[in-house]
Amino acid sequence: MLNEEALREELNMSRTPVREAISRLEQEGLVSVKPKKGILVLPLSLEDINNIFEIRKIFETYALSTYGRIISDGQYYQIYDRLKTPYSGEDIEEFFRLDDDFHDLIMSPINNKYILQACSTIHAQNRRLRVLSGIMNDSRMEETRHEHMEIIGLCLKHEWEKAASKLADHLMNAKKAAFHQFLSCKK
Numbered sequence: 001m002l003n004e005e006a007l008r009e010e011l012n013m014s015r016t017p018v019r020e021a022i023s024r025l026e027q028e029g030l031v032s033v034k035p036k037k038g039i040l041v042l043p044l045s046l047e048d049i050n051n052i053f054e055i056r057k058i059f060e061t062y063a064l065s066t067y068g069r070i071i072s073d074g075q076y077y078q079i080y081d082r083l084k085t086p087y088s089g090e091d092i093e094e095f096f097r098l099d100d101d102f103h104d105l106i107m108s109p110i111n112n113k114y115i116l117q118a119c120s121t122i123h124a125q126n127r128r129l130r131v132l133s134g135i136m137n138d139s140r141m142e143e144t145r146h147e148h149m150e151i152i153g154l155c156l157k158h159e160w161e162k163a164a165s166k167l168a169d170h171l172m173n174a175k176k177a178a179f180h181q182f183l184s185c186k187k
Contacts, residue, residue, distance in 0.1 A: 002039040028121050028124040030042060056171055089138045095141055144173075151170060
């Protein structure tokens, strides 16, 4: 259990911003506030992982097949050029930034505030999944890089349905890897 007062002191912040941050974390399903007890960081379950990837598949494939044509070829090439360099195993944060940028690009044409709110929550859960399940293995990162390049290649050919199908496959592969990583951390 975390203590609000201890967090305030450690962060050297006043009560209001700490409470607002805790409230946001609670809304995103990352913590649970237990009155007179403290703040509980909520654990992840296999069901949570499944739910995260299920909603990502629904929203991201919809976004790509419906709005992918709105994204300029130049934007696709910016990500594609960054993906050309094989992952060296040295900078996992850069890998995750590039992964986020790829998926953010796919979602960028969406203007539906309800989808965007749901995606914000899912994005927070996905970041938590990365932290709690540990470092991905290098081979999965390299597979991810190739999958992203293949999806962008299809987008550059304006083959939106094929790109969305490859994106669904990519998310399924990511889900399987997350399950594997999660279960290996539990041992």
